Amino acid sequence: MSVATRFERSSATRDPAIIKALVLFLSLGFFGIFLLLPLLSVFTEALHKGFGFYLNAIAEPDTWSAIKLTLLAAGISVPLNLIFGVAASWAIAKFDFKGKHLLITLIDLPFSVSPVIAGLIFVLVFGAQGWFGGWLSDHDIRIIFAVPGIVLATIFVTFPFVARELIPLMEAQGREEEEAATVLGASGWQTFWKVTLPNIKWGLLYGVILCNARAMGEFGAVSVVSGHIRGYTNTIPLQVEILYNEYNYVAAFAVASLLALLALLTLVAKTYVEWRLKSETNAPPAIEGPL
């Protein structure tokens, strides 16, 4: 029985019908106006000159190169942050050491930094006036206003996603299963592949889904390091901005609708994985209780 039905069945916790109606009216009205309408408007604006126009706007060569760059940036940053997330959560969940809490706080740090600052820091390090600016220009290497800068900024803003899902999950699972595997003679890698990974696979996937959504949708940080060179350093969100600023609204919304579809897909995948995570952690009697 769901929590809601339990509360609605007990007379002590059932809200009067008028209260329920009022709360639903206010909360769902707020939800509809502030969340649902913006989402719907993306699709209607994109399609308001017809489907043919919509397809043409997406088929633009600049849009295609933006799509390719976005896939590249996500394709590099997600695996790197995945490897990092696994390493960090293994170290944090399976071992005890000093400074663990500080380490966890530092891993979360990119979430509390404004995206604009996330872009700025790489300009300060690799830009023309930055630490390595002189050396880089001597060797004819471009990082800022070029693809590597976009990849770096994307890695920064998506840095914590996998780690912050895996750390609490692996801590909650404890160490007994891995200890048993090790005692039975499994090597470190065998233990990891055969015991740890199957246990964390849904949490890992969850982190990857969120990481990927942010990697493909990041705007502020990549905007600072991109330089907006059409067909070369524009990701999909930057392409949306350019089209919008050129008053090419229908095309801007057409390209934006691709990102909105990605967001919906992300929510569907996320909901499914949440459900799997819940059903798997509930399968054996919950060992949560106070320790």
Place this chain on the structure above:
Amino acid sequence: MLAAKKNNIFPGFGLSLGYTIVYLSLIVLIPLSAVILKTTSLTFPEFLDAVSTPRVVASYRLSFGMALLAGLINVFFGLLLAWALVRYTFFGKNIVDALVDLPFALPTAVTGIALAALYSKNGWIGKYLEPLGIAIAFTPWGVLVALIFIGLPFVVRTVQPILEEIELELEEAAGSLGANRLQAFRKVVLPILLPALLTGFALAFARAVGEYGSVIFIAGNIPMVSEITPLMIITKLEQYDYAGATAIASVMLFISMLLLLAINGLQAWTAKRTGRTR
């Protein structure tokens, strides 16, 4: 537990922790330290000058003021929404529950242009507000609308799990001791939710202060009126004033760190109150 602490039998400690620290330093710590180092290249009067020009001060007032207001609005409606999702059965509940995370999933640039279109004079919402003499798009109120959008899930998602864990017997006991529903809510439920509400507020506020993409399209970016602080950093960068941009960034970073500390404290308080780990 203690035995595991003393004689850990797992391999890979050096490798995993070493990799974690090297990667963290390369991607996050060293680049972030550039902000501090660059700021110290300014003398103190130069620094003060850069972070306290009237235009920059106006941007702080807007960014922090609207982040505060959006946070408060989200605390109220976020609590209502969490309440509806946990306590009531209604049609379409699962879809609403999944879509609450939309602001996390929808790229900020998409949010930005969608809001600008909705609230402009010809937009779905703007066209009803215009005859009333209310302008949202390209005014400071546009900033508020965008910050409400991106902040809402923070409040709902911190309050919802706590609300789910409140035992129904608590309110039944309050009821049998003579409390009416409102008293039971105020004296029993609200105190339990308070730390989560504050945490949700702080998370939404922290995100709102640094937000860029969803705001700039609807704000209109009028100097002294509707320019947010992150935009001031971009403006300085476009003028090749790296030191000035960095000085403003360091002020923002400092405030973010304070907020982070506050959030960690609040989360520890929530955990203590409810016996949850995180």
